[in-house]
Amino acid sequence: MDLVLDSAVFLSGRMTSMPSGFDSVYITELVRNEISRGRPNMVLQNLLELGLKVRGPSGIEGAVEAARSTGDLDLLSETDISIIALAMQLGNVKVLTDDFRIQNVLKSLNIDFEPAGEIGNRTIQETWEWTFRCKGCGRYFDERPGQDCPVCGSDIKKTRKRSM
Ligand SMILES: [Zn+2]
Numbered sequence: 128m129d130l131v132l133d134s135a136v137f138l139s140g141r142m143t144s145m146p147s148g149f150d151s152v153y154i155t156e157l158v159r160n161e162i163s164r165g166r167p168n169m170v171l172q173n174l175l176e177l178g179l180k181v182r183g184p185s186g187i188e189g190a191v192e193a194a195r196s197t198g199d200l201d202l203l204s205e206t207d208i209s210i211i212a213l214a215m216q217l218g219n220v221k222v223l224t225d226d227f228r229i230q231n232v233l234k235s236l237n238i239d240f241e242p243a244g245e246i247g248n249r250t251i252q253e254t255w256e257w258t259f260r261c262k263g264c265g266r267y268f269d270e271r272p273g274q275d276c277p278v279c280g281s282d283i284k285k286t287r288k289r290s291m
Contacts, residue, residue: 128239129217132179133210133224134158136243137167145177146223153217155209156183184212190232197235199228214238260286 130149136142146152159181162171190212194200207229214220221239233240259268263281276283
């Protein structure tokens with residue numbers, strides 16, 4: 128299986144190392160063009176040396192059509208469309224993206240995706256599940272115990288728990 132990376136995973140600083148366990152890892156030419164400076168560019172250059180591949184999708188019509196049919200087309204950038212188009216072209220692929228509109232279109236195409244998450248430098252195989260944590264006393268709850276903590280009355284925050 129191949130992996131396609133969204134530009135946001137670089138720009139947000141979440142992508143810091145080469146994801147392992149994939150045949151090839153790709154970005155589109157438009158994604159590369161969006162990452163031109165600073166630390167994200169340093170990370171990108173490093174990943175290119177490690178074998179990250181840059182490819183422009185051969186056609187975007189199918190991706191445009193898919194985005195139109197889910198109602199996401201107006202909200203997707205040309206770069207977003209290129210990511211979807213490349214994923215369609217590659218076939219056996221997963222897309223790393225936090226963008227709900229991209230995810231929505233991918234879902235309609237039965238293409239696998241995974242959010243990059245909020246913490247950098249972790250491998251793609253990790254999965255996350257939700258837990259609830261009290262901002263006051265720090266207790267964890269498997270299910271939301273209500274608006275306020277039953278112990279100390281502070282706000283409850285939904286948070287990610289590392290599950291694997
Ligand atoms: Zn509490």
